[in-house]
Amino acid sequence: MKEWIARVARQREFMIFVIVVVVTVVMTFASPHFLTTGNILALLLGLSIEAIVVVAMTNLMVSGGFDMSVGSVLAFTSAATATFLRMGMPIAVAVLIGLAIGATIGLINGFFVAKVGLNPFVTTLSGLSIYRGLTLIITGGQNLAGLPLAFRAIGQTRFFGVQTPIIIALLLILIGEILLRNSRFFRQVYYIGGNEKAARLSGIRVDRMKMLSYVLTGLFAAMAGVVMTSRLGAASVTAGTGMELRVITAVIIGGASLQGGEGSVLGSFLGILLMGLILNAMNLLGVSVYWQTFVVGATLLTAVVIDQLGKLRNEGKLVIPRLRPRKATDQG
Amino acid sequence: MTDIILEARGIVKTFPGVRALDGVDLKVQRGEVHALVGENGAGKSTLMLVLGAIHKPDEGEIFVEGRPVSVSSPHDANEQGISIVFQELSLVPSLSIAENVFANRQPVNMINMLDRRTLHRQTREMLRLFDLDRLDPATLVKDLSISNQQVVEILKAMSINPKVLILDEPTSSLTESEVEQLFINIRKLKEEKGISFIYISHHLPEIFRIADSVTVLRDGKKVCDADVKGIDEEFLITNMVGRKIENMYGHREETDTVGDVLFEARGISRGDDFRDVSFSVRSGEIVGFSGLVGAGRTEVGRAIFGAEPIDAGELLMEGKPLSIRKPEEAIARGIGYLSEDRKSQGLFLDFSIKANLIANHLQDFCGGTPFMQSRKVNDYSRGCVRDYRIISRNIDQQLKFLSGGNQQKVLVGTWFGIKPRLLIVDEPTRGVDVGAKSEIYMLLRRLARNGVGIIMISSDLMEILGVSDRIMVMQAGRVVGEISGRDATEERVIAMAAGTVNGGGEA
Numbered sequence: 001m002k003e004w005i006a007r008v009a010r011q012r013e014f015m016i017f018v019i020v021v022v023v024t025v026v027m028t029f030a031s032p033h034f035l036t037t038g039n040i041l042a043l044l045l046g047l048s049i050e051a052i053v054v055v056a057m058t059n060l061m062v063s064g065g066f067d068m069s070v071g072s073v074l075a076f077t078s079a080a081t082a083t084f085l086r087m088g089m090p091i092a093v094a095v096l097i098g099l100a101i102g103a104t105i106g107l108i109n110g111f112f113v114a115k116v117g118l119n120p121f122v123t124t125l126s127g128l129s130i131y132r133g134l135t136l137i138i139t140g141g142q143n144l145a146g147l148p149l150a151f152r153a154i155g156q157t158r159f160f161g162v163q164t165p166i167i168i169a170l171l172l173i174l175i176g177e178i179l180l181r182n183s184r185f186f187r188q189v190y191y192i193g194g195n196e197k198a199a200r201l202s203g204i205r206v207d208r209m210k211m212l213s214y215v216l217t218g219l220f221a222a223m224a225g226v227v228m229t230s231r232l233g234a235a236s237v238t239a240g241t242g243m244e245l246r247v248i249t250a251v252i253i254g255g256a257s258l259q260g261g262e263g264s265v266l267g268s269f270l271g272i273l274l275m276g277l278i279l280n281a282m283n284l285l286g287v288s289v290y291w292q293t294f295v296v297g298a299t300l301l302t303a304v305v306i307d308q309l310g311k312l313r314n315e316g317k318l319v320i321p322r323l324r325p326r327k328a329t330d331q332g
Numbered sequence: 333m334t335d336i337i338l339e340a341r342g343i344v345k346t347f348p349g350v351r352a353l354d355g356v357d358l359k360v361q362r363g364e365v366h367a368l369v370g371e372n373g374a375g376k377s378t379l380m381l382v383l384g385a386i387h388k389p390d391e392g393e394i395f396v397e398g399r400p401v402s403v404s405s406p407h408d409a410n411e412q413g414i415s416i417v418f419q420e421l422s423l424v425p426s427l428s429i430a431e432n433v434f435a436n437r438q439p440v441n442m443i444n445m446l447d448r449r450t451l452h453r454q455t456r457e458m459l460r461l462f463d464l465d466r467l468d469p470a471t472l473v474k475d476l477s478i479s480n481q482q483v484v485e486i487l488k489a490m491s492i493n494p495k496v497l498i499l500d501e502p503t504s505s506l507t508e509s510e511v512e513q514l515f516i517n518i519r520k521l522k523e524e525k526g527i528s529f530i531y532i533s534h535h536l537p538e539i540f541r542i543a544d545s546v547t548v549l550r551d552g553k554k555v556c557d558a559d560v561k562g563i564d565e566e567f568l569i570t571n572m573v574g575r576k577i578e579n580m581y582g583h584r585e586e587t588d589t590v591g592d593v594l595f596e597a598r599g600i601s602r603g604d605d606f607r608d609v610s611f612s613v614r615s616g617e618i619v620g621f622s623g624l625v626g627a628g629r630t631e632v633g634r635a636i637f638g639a640e641p642i643d644a645g646e647l648l649m650e651g652k653p654l655s656i657r658k659p660e661e662a663i664a665r666g667i668g669y670l671s672e673d674r675k676s677q678g679l680f681l682d683f684s685i686k687a688n689l690i691a692n693h694l695q696d697f698c699g700g701t702p703f704m705q706s707r708k709v710n711d712y713s714r715g716c717v718r719d720y721r722i723i724s725r726n727i728d729q730q731l732k733f734l735s736g737g738n739q740q741k742v743l744v745g746t747w748f749g750i751k752p753r754l755l756i757v758d759e760p761t762r763g764v765d766v767g768a769k770s771e772i773y774m775l776l777r778r779l780a781r782n783g784v785g786i787i788m789i790s791s792d793l794m795e796i797l798g799v800s801d802r803i804m805v806m807q808a809g810r811v812v813g814e815i816s817g818r819d820a821t822e823e824r825v826i827a828m829a830a831g832t833v834n835g836g837g838e839a
Contacts, residue, residue: 007470182445184438191435194424201386201422202435203407262426 012255047276048169055176056220064193064260066120069127070221071240076131078225082144082235106218110211145234155231177265193260343392354552370549371765385409413495425474430455479510581798591615600645605631613785620800628809637669666753686713737768
C-alpha cells in the first residue's frame, strides 16, 4: 500500500494536480471573483477547443509523433464547413464532410511520416503553412459569418448551465483517458513510442498505428474546428493560430516527451488546465495580457527542467546535498 | 534416436553483395544449452534472425520437433516455440514490468480493456521463476537495475512458453555476480522446464561454464559442432579464425626497450572513487590495470584525462607537473583516451571512416591554409585503413556498417592521429572478436615501440596478462599490488583483486 502511494506521488499527473490545487486555493483567497461559477465556466470554455485537440495530440506524441498542423487544419476545416453550410448543404452532411477533410489531412501527414519516412516536424510544419494558405485561398481572406441557427446551436447550447463545448471536451478527455490507459489497442502506441523495433517484433503494425494517430489529430482538429465555428457563429481565417504550440506545450507539461513512450490524456488535460488557470489568475490579478505568452513558455521550461532534474537524480548524475550532515552511524 | 527439438538444414541467406549464410546446419537437443560462436560477420546474428523469422532465408528448411515448419513473421516463430532475447534491450522504459513482459499480449476483458489484475498475477508468477517476486509487476522498467531489466527481457521471451530460447550476447552488460545469477537461472529453466537454449557469445570462457554443445560458424558456413566436454578454448579459436593464432597478444620482443619514466601519478585521490593512487608509466611500456568492476580503474583513467576532477595528489609528465582540468588540455599535452563505451563516447557512427579518422586533428590536413585538402585526407585515411587492417568497402563507408572489431580499430586509429605520448585505453577489446582482438594488441604494441606509454584498463584477465609489461591491481579504489608482466599469473592477480582486506562496500 505504501509502495502504491509512493508510486502515485511520483506520477506526473499527481504533481500537476497538486500545483493546480495550490493555484486554485491561492486564487480563491487572492480574488473574490475566482471561485465563481461564471469564472470557472469561462475558464473551461476558453480552453475547451484546445482540450479537444489535446486528446489526439497526446496519443500521437506517445507514439513518438508530432503534429504542427492542427491549428491550420482547424481553420481550414472550419472554413470548408462554413462554405458548405452557406451553400445550403444539410448541417449533418456539411459537418461530416468537414470531419472527413480533417481525417484525410491527417492521413496525408501520416502517410508521409510512416510510409515515406519524412520527419514529423518537417512534414507537419509544411502542413501548417499549406492548410493556412488554403484557408486564405478559399475564403479570400474574409471571415465567413451568417451560418444557420441550427448549426450555431451545436456550440451555443447549455446543459444545466454548462456550455456544450465544455461538455464535448470533457467527454472526449474522459473517453480518451480510458482508452489510452486501458485499451489494448491504444496501448500499442506506448510500445511504438518507447521502442519501435521492439514494437514491430511484438507483432504491432507500427506504420498503420502511426498513420491512424495522425488521422486522429486531423479528425480532432476538425472537430475542434466545427465546435469553434458553431460557437462563434462564423469561420475565422485566423482561428487556431499558434494553437499547435499551446497544445504541444500542454501535452509535454502533462508528462509526455518528444521521444514518445510516455504521457497520458489526464496529464495533458491537467497541463492545459494549469496553463488556463495561470492565465485566468493573471487576468483577475490585473497583470498585463502581454505577459501571457511569456508565462506559457516559462511554465513549459519549468516543467521540463524539473523533469530533467528528476531523471538526472535517478541516474545518479545529480546529487542533491542533504541539509543536515549524515551521522556517522548511517554509513555502517 | 536423439531428441532434437530444433533443426536447421542448409540455410542460405544473401544480402546485396554478401552471402551471410551459406548452407548452415544447426541441431539443438531438447533441454540443452547450445552455444553458437564465430567471429563478427560469421553469420551468428543472421542465423538467429532467420530462426526468429525476422529474416527470411533464401534456401533451407527449419524443423521443430522433426516437423518442417514455415515461419514468415516473428509472431509465427513464437507460435512454433522459438523466442529471442535480444542483446540490445527491447523494452519500453516508461511501461511497467508486466506490460513489457506481455507486450501486446496483455490479458483483456470482453471489451478489449486491459485486465490488470490477471496481468499482474501472471507477471508475478513469472517473476517467481527468478526469485524476484518481491518486485511489484507495476514497477516501471526504467526504475530497474540493468540486470533486472535483462530478467524482464528474458521473461518477455519466456512469456510465450518457448521450447527454444535464443540468447544473444546476454552477458555483455552484466557484472560478474549478475552473470552468475543468469547462469543459475538458465540451468534452472533447462532442468525444470526442459527449455533449450541457443547461446550466442563472444566470451569463450562462458561457453565452457554454461553450454553443453557448440556450433562454430565462419564466413557464413558451419565449421564444426562438438560436445563442450571434449574440447578446449584453443580448439574453438582455431576453428573460429580458421588459422592458429600464434602470439595472440603480440608479446614484447627482446629488441623492444622501455625508456625513461614518461608519466607519473603521485597519490591522486577523489572521494570514494579512488584514494592515494600512485604509479608511473615509462615510454614504450604497456601498463595493465586490473581489478574487479567498480574498483576505480576507469575513474582513474578518466581523471588523468581530465574528464573528471582530482581532489588531491599530482600528475607529472617527464618530471614536470601537469595541470589538466579538461580533456582538451590532456589532448594538447599528448594524452589520448579510448573510452570503454565506443558507441556513445568515441565515434561518430553516422560519419564515414575518413571523417572519423581525421576528426581530432583536422588542422593537419589544411597545409597551413584555412581549407581541408581532400587529397591529404584521402591519402592519410587509406594509409590508416591499410595499416590497421580495417576491413571495409572504402574510406567513405559509414562506420555503423562496420563490425565491432573494425569500429574499434578505427577508434584506436583516431587517437594515433594526435601522435599521443600517453594513451589510456579502457576495455579496448570489449565486444570484439578474436581475430580483431589480436590485431588491436599488435596496434598497441606498435605504438609502444614508437615510444608511447600505454595504460590499458581491462577486465579481461588473459588480455591483462598477455599484453601488459607491468600490471597494477586495484581494489576498492586503491592500488593493492604491482607485478611485472613476466611474473604475473592468473592466481596472483585474482588474489590481489579480490583483496585480503575487507574493503567494505566492494562486491
